[in-house]
Amino acid sequence: MGPRCESNTCRRRFQSSTHRTSRGDVRRTMTPMGKPPITITCECGETKSVAYGQRWVCDRCHRAWNTQQIPAEEYEGLLRRVRRHKLEVVAMGAIAAAVLIPLIVVVSSGFVILIPAAMMTWLFLVLPVWRRRYRRTAREAPRWELHPE
Numbered sequence: 001m002g003p004r005c006e007s008n009t010c011r012r013r014f015q016s017s018t019h020r021t022s023r024g025d026v027r028r029t030m031t032p033m034g035k036p037p038i039t040i041t042c043e044c045g046e047t048k049s050v051a052y053g054q055r056w057v058c059d060r061c062h063r064a065w066n067t068q069q070i071p072a073e074e075y076e077g078l079l080r081r082v083r084r085h086k087l088e089v090v091a092m093g094a095i096a097a098a099v100l101i102p103l104i105v106v107v108s109s110g111f112v113i114l115i116p117a118a119m120m121t122w123l124f125l126v127l128p129v130w131r132r133r134y135r136r137t138a139r140e141a142p143r144w145e146l147h148p149e
C-alpha cells in the first residue's frame with residue numbers, strides 16, 4: 001500500500017473539528033444553523049427571527065430583547081422535538097433503502113423499477129404528512145414573555 005494522502009487529510013480534518021467542538025464557546029457559534037430561530041415580537045409590532053442566545057435591538061423603537069431570558073431547558077425541549085422529527089425522516093429513508101437495496105442487489109435488478117414508485121410515495125404521501133406534523137410542532141412551540149433590557 002502506498003502513502004494514502006486522502007485518508008490523511010481526512011483524519012487531520014476530523015481531528016481539528018473534534019478539537020474545536022470540545023470547546024464550548026466555539027461549538028455554540030458553529031451550531032445555530034440547525035436550530036429553530038426564535039421570533040421576537042416587539043411591543044411596537046416589529047418582528048424578527050433570531051437564533052437562541054442572540055440579542056436584538058428593534059429598528060423602530062430601539063428596545064433591546066435578549067433571548068437568553070428564555071430558560072435553556074425549555075428551549076432544549078423545543079430542540080428535542082424538532083430533532084425527533086428530523087430523525088423520523090432520516091429513519092424512514094433508511095428503512096426504504098434497507099428494503100430496496102437488498103432487493104435490487106440480492107434478489108433481482110428488476111426491482112429497480114420500484115424506485116420511482118418509492119420516490120412518488122415519498123414525495124406525495126410521506127413528506128406531506130411529515131411536513132404537517134412538523135408545522136404543528138412549530139405552531140405548538142412555547143411562547144415566552146421577554147422583558148426589554
Ligand SMILES: [Zn+2]
Binds near residue numbers: 063
Ligand atoms: Zn420595537
